[in-house]
Amino acid sequence: MVPDVNNERDVVRYYRQPGSRLGYRLFLHGTKHFGFYREHDSPWNWPKALRRMEDVLGERLAQPPGARVLDAGCGVGDVAARLAGRFGLRIDGVDLVAAHVAEARRRARRRGLDPLLTFAHGDYAVLDFPDESFDAVYTMETLVHAAEAETVLREFHRVLKPGGRLVMFEYAREVPTRMPGPAAETFRQLNDWAAMPSFQRFVHGTLERLTAEAGFSVRRVEDISRSMWPMLRSFAVIARLPYAAVRAVGLERYAVNSMSAVEFWRHRAFWRYEIHSAEK
Template sequence: MENTTTAPIDIATMYDESTPMSNAFNDGQVHLAYWYDAVDEASMREASQRITRRVGESLGLRPGQRVLDIGCGLGTPALELAQDYGVTVVGINISRVQVEEATKRAASANLGDSVTFQHGDWNTLDFPDGSFDAIVAMETLLYATDLDRVLRGLFRVLRPGGRLALTETTRESSMGIEEAAEFAATFNAQFLKSTAEWLEALTAAGFEFHEYLQCGPRVFGKGPKYVAEAESQRAHLTEKFGAEAVDELGKALGYYFEAGAGKVGYAVITAGRPLG
């Protein structure tokens, strides 16, 4: 069962409205974070960067390569990949607010020549065939209105031998399909797939599977750390957004991680376009 009621314009509105809080809460990173254990003292920013680094490592990026980042958020992962690997990155996002903020970040980092962001719907890409050496999709594809069409579009714009890395929350065996659909709907996602279902979808679109890391216990399983982070920033966030907004953030985080506790994983999956 999939949630087919959320249109791209609704997703754009959701991110337009949440961007100021996301920007302040985790310094421009809108994906989840990776902690080694409950006593890991890494900041949320540092823990979030670990996910980006794992994506870069899984892609085997090399200097001069061209990378497409779909659903690029506020641009921080794209900037980090450009700085760490010497690649050029094109980010595409349906949220105009996020594209504007990402562009400002690129300029502030003096990376405007190597990292660019554009407003657009990645459900339908208009780049030429074989335009990119690698593609990044971080917590993005679960908003695809037609996943098969999107994956085939990504396959098309990837050069032969190129790689795709995606990161997504995943449905574990303890969560039924209907429960997964209900959980996904709480954050306007179209679906919540298991790792095996992602591999099936990628294979059907022509990709060959390379590897996956299922790191749910160190990402989604660290829910209390996200809630604690929101509380530690209460004074700062309250000054910017008001006490009611901060209370809502805490409640939303608490519900999200409590509802999925023990049932939701997190996977970094890498696949490629065959050379032949």
């Protein structure tokens, strides 16, 4: 068997499995990131929270209209569409799953945003762009899937112009030996089944260190976990019964999204949702 050095086979398998496709489509209309909540927001108003998280990204990118930006791991392109529509950014999205790219193109056309948005099927560890192509690069909950984050960060550094900005919305976790054994084992299983080898290794401080080692100046790391917890909690409420059912028959690995919702909520003290801002 050919070794899966880029984690491509596992990532594609995870996103193409019926549970993932149905879950993201049913609950988030295909978008695949958490929302940002303010005090008194309803936890069930997911579209509002999703769009606000995308606006927070736009604010952290702080680019003028017309700036050229890379969306690494763009999914179905909803994040890029928001940033193009609201901030006037010109965005190139890249994703490993061909079906995501096709859907991103369809949505851009439907929204009349195709002059600002371009999507390509590919791996962000080996980008098909010349050096210094972009004013900014961002990731929205995808670097956790990388087989080797060092390679990806070097690639982001290469395609950014000098002074260009890198913003990453990613997860970081507690060191396994400081977690209760069953919680650490649950993280290991989930990161394996959801194809997230880099989340398994992103213990607190790791992404900052790797970003600096790739040549960036790290400007700021923000822990915004509490602003996304209402969405995680609402998913955990919905997933509780389906997860209990699959667990009773030992089939958790076929319901990874339900398991993630319940277990990542239960063990929320052991991981954070962070925004990393850096400059080349």
